[in-house]
Amino acid sequence: MYENMISIDRDASESFQMQIRRQIAIAIVNRQFALHRPLPSIRQLAAELGVSVTTVALAYDALKQDGFVEARTRSGFYVNQDVLADPALALQAGVAGGIAALPDRIDYKEFFSGRTFNLRHVAKPADCLIRFRYPFVCGLIDPSLFPIASWRECVRDSVNVVEVGNWATDYSAVDDSMLIEQLIQRVLSKRGIVAHPDEVLVTVGGQQALYLAIKLLLSPGETLGVEDPGYPDVINMARIEGIDVKRLAIDRDGLILSGEARRCRCLFVTPSHQFPTTVTMPLDRKLELLKLSKDMGQFIIEDDYEADISFNLAQPRALKSLDDWGNVTYIGSLSKSLLPGLRIGYLVADREFIREARALRHHIIRHPPVNNQRSVALFLQRGYYDRFVAKITGTYRRRCEVIHESLEDHFPGCSVKPEYGGGSIWLRLPEGADARVLSDLVQADGVFFETGGFTFSDERNNRNHIRLGYSVIRRSLIPEGIGKISRALHCADFG
Amino acid sequence: MYENMISIDRDASESFQMQIRRQIAIAIVNRQFALHRPLPSIRQLAAELGVSVTTVALAYDALKQDGFVEARTRSGFYVNQDVLADPALALQAGVAGGIAALPDRIDYKEFFSGRTFNLRHVAKPADCLIRFRYPFVCGLIDPSLFPIASWRECVRDSVNVVEVGNWATDYSAVDDSMLIEQLIQRVLSKRGIVAHPDEVLVTVGGQQALYLAIKLLLSPGETLGVEDPGYPDVINMARIEGIDVKRLAIDRDGLILSGEARRCRCLFVTPSHQFPTTVTMPLDRKLELLKLSKDMGQFIIEDDYEADISFNLAQPRALKSLDDWGNVTYIGSLSKSLLPGLRIGYLVADREFIREARALRHHIIRHPPVNNQRSVALFLQRGYYDRFVAKITGTYRRRCEVIHESLEDHFPGCSVKPEYGGGSIWLRLPEGADARVLSDLVQADGVFFETGGFTFSDERNNRNHIRLGYSVIRRSLIPEGIGKISRALHCADFG
Numbered sequence: 001m002y003e004n005m006i007s008i009d010r011d012a013s014e015s016f017q018m019q020i021r022r023q024i025a026i027a028i029v030n031r032q033f034a035l036h037r038p039l040p041s042i043r044q045l046a047a048e049l050g051v052s053v054t055t056v057a058l059a060y061d062a063l064k065q066d067g068f069v070e071a072r073t074r075s076g077f078y079v080n081q082d083v084l085a086d087p088a089l090a091l092q093a094g095v096a097g098g099i100a101a102l103p104d105r106i107d108y109k110e111f112f113s114g115r116t117f118n119l120r121h122v123a124k125p126a127d128c129l130i131r132f133r134y135p136f137v138c139g140l141i142d143p144s145l146f147p148i149a150s151w152r153e154c155v156r157d158s159v160n161v162v163e164v165g166n167w168a169t170d171y172s173a174v175d176d177s178m179l180i181e182q183l184i185q186r187v188l189s190k191r192g193i194v195a196h197p198d199e200v201l202v203t204v205g206g207q208q209a210l211y212l213a214i215k216l217l218l219s220p221g222e223t224l225g226v227e228d229p230g231y232p233d234v235i236n237m238a239r240i241e242g243i244d245v246k247r248l249a250i251d252r253d254g255l256i257l258s259g260e261a262r263r264c265r266c267l268f269v270t271p272s273h274q275f276p277t278t279v280t281m282p283l284d285r286k287l288e289l290l291k292l293s294k295d296m297g298q299f300i301i302e303d304d305y306e307a308d309i310s311f312n313l314a315q316p317r318a319l320k321s322l323d324d325w326g327n328v329t330y331i332g333s334l335s336k337s338l339l340p341g342l343r344i345g346y347l348v349a350d351r352e353f354i355r356e357a358r359a360l361r362h363h364i365i366r367h368p369p370v371n372n373q374r375s376v377a378l379f380l381q382r383g384y385y386d387r388f389v390a391k392i393t394g395t396y397r398r399r400c401e402v403i404h405e406s407l408e409d410h411f412p413g414c415s416v417k418p419e420y421g422g423g424s425i426w427l428r429l430p431e432g433a434d435a436r437v438l439s440d441l442v443q444a445d446g447v448f449f450e451t452g453g454f455t456f457s458d459e460r461n462n463r464n465h466i467r468l469g470y471s472v473i474r475r476s477l478i479p480e481g482i483g484k485i486s487r488a489l490h491c492a493d494f495g
Numbered sequence: 496m497y498e499n500m501i502s503i504d505r506d507a508s509e510s511f512q513m514q515i516r517r518q519i520a521i522a523i524v525n526r527q528f529a530l531h532r533p534l535p536s537i538r539q540l541a542a543e544l545g546v547s548v549t550t551v552a553l554a555y556d557a558l559k560q561d562g563f564v565e566a567r568t569r570s571g572f573y574v575n576q577d578v579l580a581d582p583a584l585a586l587q588a589g590v591a592g593g594i595a596a597l598p599d600r601i602d603y604k605e606f607f608s609g610r611t612f613n614l615r616h617v618a619k620p621a622d623c624l625i626r627f628r629y630p631f632v633c634g635l636i637d638p639s640l641f642p643i644a645s646w647r648e649c650v651r652d653s654v655n656v657v658e659v660g661n662w663a664t665d666y667s668a669v670d671d672s673m674l675i676e677q678l679i680q681r682v683l684s685k686r687g688i689v690a691h692p693d694e695v696l697v698t699v700g701g702q703q704a705l706y707l708a709i710k711l712l713l714s715p716g717e718t719l720g721v722e723d724p725g726y727p728d729v730i731n732m733a734r735i736e737g738i739d740v741k742r743l744a745i746d747r748d749g750l751i752l753s754g755e756a757r758r759c760r761c762l763f764v765t766p767s768h769q770f771p772t773t774v775t776m777p778l779d780r781k782l783e784l785l786k787l788s789k790d791m792g793q794f795i796i797e798d799d800y801e802a803d804i805s806f807n808l809a810q811p812r813a814l815k816s817l818d819d820w821g822n823v824t825y826i827g828s829l830s831k832s833l834l835p836g837l838r839i840g841y842l843v844a845d846r847e848f849i850r851e852a853r854a855l856r857h858h859i860i861r862h863p864p865v866n867n868q869r870s871v872a873l874f875l876q877r878g879y880y881d882r883f884v885a886k887i888t889g890t891y892r893r894r895c896e897v898i899h900e901s902l903e904d905h906f907p908g909c910s911v912k913p914e915y916g917g918g919s920i921w922l923r924l925p926e927g928a929d930a931r932v933l934s935d936l937v938q939a940d941g942v943f944f945e946t947g948g949f950t951f952s953d954e955r956n957n958r959n960h961i962r963l964g965y966s967v968i969r970r971s972l973i974p975e976g977i978g979k980i981s982r983a984l985h986c987a988d989f990g
Contacts, residue, residue, distance in 0.1 A: 106821040108847035117711070117854040126668060152654045155866075159647045174619060202700055216612070237858050326601040341865035352603035360612040363732050364706050364859065365699040368766040369867055370836035371650075461580050 003307035005032055008049050016051050020059040022135055025068050030077050035084075039069060075362075099367055119236040120454055129472060131445035134481030136484065138424045138469030139336055145392055146339070154378040159369055172362040176373035182380035191307055192321030193330065198351040201358055204368045206345040207331030211237055212357045212364075213329045217299045218243045225264035227255055229455035229462070231275045231303065234268050247457040250274060252416075255282035257292055263397050266299040271319050271419035274305055274453050276467050281417045282390055283382075286319050293324045301329050308337040308389045310399045311421040319366065326350045334376065336423065337389050342366070344376050372495060397439040399470040406479045407468075410486035423471035426452065429464040434494045436463065441488040447481050497585045500527055503544050509545050515554040520563050523574050530579075534564060614731040615949055624967060628941035629976030633919045633964030634831055638719070640887055641834070642879055649873040653866055658739070667857040670697040671868035677875035678841055680897060686802055687816030688825065693846040696853055699863045701828030701840040706732055707852045708824045708842065712761050713738045720759035722750055724950035725797065726770045729763050738791075742952040745769060747911075749776035752787055762792040766814050767802055768915035771950050771962050775915045781814050789820045796824050803832040803884045806892045806916040821845045829871065831918065831966075832884050839871050847854035887966075891918055894973065901974045902963075905981035918966035921947070924959040929989045931958065936983040940978050949966040 008016055024039070031041060043058060045064055046053045060077055063069045113120075128137050180197045188195050199298045203209040210386045214234070218224055220242030228247035238245045254274050260269060269289070281289075293300050301321045320330035330348040338344065347357055361367065379385050387441045390480040401419060403425055407415045415427045429435065435451040443450075452465030473481065503511055503519045520526060536556060541548045555572055560565045564572045585959045607613075623632050675692045675928035682875070683690050698704040713719055715737030721729055743756045749769045756762060764784070766776035776784075788795050797814045815825035826844035833839065842852055844905045856862065874880050895913060898920055910922045924930065930946040937944070947960030968976065 014930065104820070106845065107819075108845050108851070112711075112847065114852050117851050117858065119854065119858070121857065123668065152651070155650055155654055156647070159643070159650055173618065175576075204863070207858070208860045216607075217609070235856065240855070240858055323941070325599070326603075339866075343861065343864045350601065350603050354606065356603070356607050356612050359614065360735070362616065363614070363702070363728065363735055365610065366701045368699070369838045369864055371834075372864055372867065 006045070006049065008051060010083075016049075016296065017055050017059045017062075020045070020051075020056060020064050024059070024063055025066070028068050028083065029086065033079050035079050035081060038072075038078055041076055043494065060318065087455070115188050117240060119239065121233050121236060124446070128448060132443070132448040134448065134477055134484065135469040135472050136449040136470065136481060137472060138450060138467060139340060140469075140472050141336075141339060142392070142395070142472045145388075145395060147388055150382070150388075151339075151375075151379060154375045154382070154384070155298050157378055158374040172358070172367050175200075176338065176370065176377050178381060179373045179377035182377050186380050186386060187308065187332065187334075188348065190310075190315060191304060191332075192315075192317035193348060194321075195348050196351065199348055199354055199359065200367050201347045201354050201361065202373055203345040203347055203361065204365060205335055205343040206303065207233065208343075208361070208365075208368075209331040209333070209345045209347040210234060210301070210303065212360055213301045213331065213349075214238060214243065215241060215360060216353065216356055217301070217329065222265040223263070225261050225267040225268065227274060228457050229452065229465070231268070231270065232455055234303075242397075250279070253277050253285050254279055255289070256284075257285070257289055262292055262296050262298070264298065266300045266301060268303065269319070271302050272304050272316060273418060273422050275303070275305065276424070276452055276465075277416070277426045278418040278420065278422060279317055279416065280425065281319075283316065286317075286322060290319065290322055290325070290328075293327055299329065301331065303331045305333060306308070306336045306422040307332055309393050309396055309423060311393065311418070311422045313401070316420065318349060329353065334385075337392070338376065338379070338385065342372050342376065344372060344398040367427055380426045393421065395475075396421065396470060398473050399473070400425065402475050403468060403470050403482065408481035409479075412483055424467050424469040427466050427468060429466065429489060431464060432494055433464040433489060433492070435466045437494055438466070438485065438488055438492055441492055442485055445484050445488065447484050447488075449485070501536050501544065503546060511544075512550050512554045512557070515540070515544070515546075515551060516557050519554065519558055520561070523563050523578065526579065526674075528574050530574050530576060533567075534574055536571055547926065549950065596602040613988055614734065614861060616728050616731060617945065620943070623943060627662050627938070627943040629941065629943065629972055629979065630967050630968060631963040631965065631976060632836060633945060633962060635964075635967050636831075636834060637887070637890070637952070640883075640890060642883055643875070645879040645883075646811050646834075646874060649877070649879070651868045652873055663681055667853070667861050670862070671872055673876060674868045674872035677872050678925060681875050681881060682803065682827065682829075683843065685805075685810060686799060686827075687810075687812035689816075689842060690843050691846065693703040693724075693884050694843055694849055696842045696856065696971060698840040698842055698856065699860060700830055701798065701826050701839075701870040702728065702745050702762040703856075704826040704828070704840045705729060705796070705798065708796045708826065708844075709733060709738065709761075710736060710855060711848065711851055712824065713794070716759040718758070720756050720762040722764065722769060723952050724771055724947065724960070726763070726765065727949055730800075736741045745772065745774070748780050749774055750780075750784070752780070752784055753771065757787055761792065761796060762788065763796045763798065764814070765798050765800065767799050767811060768913060770798070770800065771919070771947055771960075772911065772921045773856050773913040773919065774911065775811055776814075778811065781812075781817060785814065785817055785820070785823075788822055794822050794824065794895050796826065798826045800826075800828060801831040801917040802827055804888050804891055804916045805920060806895070806913070811915065812872075815843060815959070824848065829880075833871065833874070833880065833886070837867050837871065839867060888916065890930055890970075891916065891965060894968065894970050895920065897970050897973045898963060898965050898977065901977035904974075905977055919962050919964040922963060924961065924984060926959060927989055928959040928987070930961045932987055932989055933961070933980065933983055936987055940968075940979050940983065942983075944980070 006020060006023045008019055012019065027033060030088065042056045044052055046056045064071060067080055068083055070080045071077055125131060128135050145233065179202060180200050183200060184195050203212065214224065214237050221245045224238050224248050225246045225248045227250050235245050246260060246264050248258065254271055255261065255269050258342050269284055273280055286385050300319065304318050318330065320328045335346040404415065404417045407427060410425060414429065415425055419423055435453060439451055440447060450467040452467050453459045453463040456462035499514060500522045503514055507514065528534060537548055537551045541551045547560055559566060562575055563578055565575045566572055619632050620626060625629050660760065674697060675695050678695060679690050680879055698707065709719065709732050716739065718739045719733050719742050720741045720743045722745050730740050740757060741759050743753065750764050753959065766781055795814065799813050813825065815823045828840040899910065899912045902922060906922060909924065911922055913920055930948060934946055935943060937938050945962040946956040947962050948954045951957040
């Protein structure tokens with residue numbers, strides 16, 4: 001009857017008793033026994049296995065000791081369900097009882113296999129600028145444009161200023177007041193946002209702002225709506241936190257305000273220029289989104305990435321600037337317009353929200369480094385930031401013209417010129433083309449770009465999208481680079 | 496029959512139909528109707544309320560539209576249980592139907608009331624050094640000891656070095672290699688730890704290292720064992736992540752290896768000098784802890800805070816240095832021995848663990864600021880760090896002598912002289928004394944110290960503990976400060 005589960009190897013060095021113990025323990029953990037029925041009786045098992053009653057009795061005794069089974073009067077042994085509830089307990093019991101062996105080293109690979117944090121995300125090769133003559137990479141700052149002298153001046157002066165006050169302050173409770181003031185005056189005001197210092201929190205990049213917002217607004221099992229195609233990192237974060245993700249279709253005006261969108265607890269949107277397509281949500285849809293989300297009692301997270309790099313004198317207003325009800329949490333970053341490596345981001349929301357975000361931030365990292373807060377504050381205050389942003393915006397605009405012209409030559413009608421600004425353009429290749437194959441082909445020829453397929457929920461049918469950044473590539477090299485992509489496409493075999 | 500739930504106000508501006516709709520919806524959400532029985536029929540309700548059948552029919556129609564009720568053929572209307580399962584849905588339905596009003600602004604205070612992240616933690620007054628003549632504060636660096644010129648040199652040079660390589664590298668995938676090398680050679684080696692660069696991860700302070708370790712090693716519902724008294728922040732983190740905490744007794748040798756301790760999935764320990772009592776775990780208990788934890792398949796998180804500030808030439812070895820099995824995750828920080836505001840911490844563990852920690856770090860913050868990684872690397876490489884640590888260690892040792900003598904004068908036998916080192920001493924006042932009352936009394940007299948009660952699970956019966964830091968107080972002022980505490984204690988009324 002139990003022959004499939006328990007058998008005796010008469011040649012093994014292991015004692016009969018230990019063999020029985022081990023096999024019953026494993027069968028219990030594997031849920032091979034019914035929970036509401038007694039386990040095989042001592043007498044029955046002894047007879048079936050051809051061993052003495054004492055051997056089986058001792059095995060059961062040890063199993064009881066280890067917590068695998070419990071004895072019920074006049075009814076026999078039953079599975080101890082506590083062990084099933086907690087696999088670690090089972091392992092511990094097994095190890096303590098000597099029936100499970102541990103490896104010499106913990107196998108963390110195996111430990112994490114069920115819940116890995118190694119999720120796919122946008123990654124740039126470390127040596128991008130060195131390795132590629134045509135780096136259509138996104139999100140980097142062109143070293144040749146950066147005002148290194150001004151930056152060094154601010155860094156130097158921040159070490160001065162620091163001497164007096166900064167040593168003693170606990171920066172969990174307050175951020176650098178000059179930085180907050182400068183962000184409000186020079187950065188947020190351009191987006192139409194009027195914020196009080198208590199409504200702004202400095203974070204370790206936009207990434208941390210996003211993580212805090214998600215953790216604050218959503219509980220495990222609730223649903224976050226994310227544009228499709230959209231930002232893969234936000235989907236990863238939600239997955240890590242046990243939050244459900246609903247992918248939501250977009251059109252040329254950004255997020256479509258569908259019934260599905262309205263049923264999400266919270267929406268993650270990139271209205272200024274959608275990630276990755278760069279389309280801009282018009283004012284009337286923004287207003288409708290705000291109205292509907294209020295009607296539904298929904299939260300909105302607005303990621304206004306690259307906001308300062310706007311090609312238009314009259315910037316379209318941020319969603320947050322239109323938010324009367326207070327359900328919009330705004331995320332910004334200086335990574336795309338100052339230095340990515342500094343990791344200075346910020347979060348704008350209701351002051352009660354910021355209070356909680358600060359508390360959560362304390363428990364995760366305490367606070368962003370104070371010296372960088374001050375250096376950046378000085379860089380802003382002295383007008384270097386405005387000047388630098390004006391410079392890169394002009395350069396990007398010209399590069400964007402050239403890249404769009406080149407794309408029109410080679411791939412007519414396949415790309416949309418970014419209306420808002422920013423540092424990248426989205427290209428749809430012919431159906432059937434696989435950007436991964438194309439990327440491998442052109443990398444050998446000195447060209448780098450980001451593949452776009454994995455920003456879609458239906459990756460398989462969208463492998464023909466690529467994202468071309470123009471924040472570091474020299475303008476004069478753009479036509480050559482695009483030409484190489486075009487030629488590679490014609491030679492490529494996507495079979 | 497339904498008079499208590501539904502009534503008509505004939506003078507109200509609201510239509511009869513809307514009054515019925517709103518009241519039925521509210522009664523449904525409040526679960527005032529049985530789920531398995533039909534709601535009052537149209538005819539019955541119309542008769543009871545004295546309104547037309549059409550009015551009630553229209554109200555039910557709207558309630559059906561909003562999702563509050565469902566119609567069953569030949570049986571009438573029933574509560575739609577989907578609405579009860581999801582209060583947000585009910586609110587949305589109510590708002591969409593115009594029967595529930597939303598406030599003008601979201602009330603985040605109310606939203607967070609059920610799950611606030613504002614948990615109690617060690618907090619220092621921002622103006623500690625300015626406000627108090629006797630700042631027995633912990634964890635700060637004495638500005639008068641810090642080699643500001645050397646630090647500025649490193650900051651300046653890091654802005655040079657950065658020019659070439661650092662612009663283009665994605666620091667999510669790798670940390671500053673010079674910093675990793677220096678940490679291994681100059682910091683970890685002193686603790687007896689031999690680490691490969693792949694086994695070290697740079698974090699935003701020890702706090703982030705701890706957060707990553709907890710999130711990586713424990714799933715919600717599993718148990719983290721924490722010393723009692725112990726570090727409050729780790730308990731807060733566990734609570735935020737839905738992890739259970741088991742408080743574990745300590746004695747003069749640190750954590751007691753009880754049966755309770757052995758049943759935890761993971762243990763958080765401070766073996767070098769226990770937080771907050773400063774007792775050091777002897778080698779034999781460390782070895783026993785490692786053996787038992789291996790037997791139980793347990794993880795250990797070792798927080799080696801202030802590790803570099805050791806008063807002994809022969810430092811007791813870190814637990815991690817004795818870890819053959821690989822179950823110890825080691826957390827360190829330069830916050831206590833360099834600059835707290837820089838937020839440079841690190842995590843040492845198996846390389847597969849570090850791979851996952853890096854991935855998780857990416858999703859939370861991407862990476863710690865690169866410029867600070869390089870500045871600190873240079874500060875270490877040029878020997879400034881070793882020199883500074885030697886200097887503060889000597890100063891702290893002398894201050895520690897004085898503070899302990901003063902305590903022996905005023906509170907004989909109530910404090911244990913820190914054996915390992917560090918920057919604070921633990922004092923047990925007579926039973927019945929309340930450190931919070933005492934703190935208020937002496938603050939008016941220029942004395943600041945940390946109260947210790949909230950590091951205990953049984954806070955109420957341990958309010959007579961205080962933590963006296965000596966990292967910034969001038970040695971000559973110590974006896975005076977302790978004298979003030981002693982005198983205040985004798986005058987205080989703890990009734």
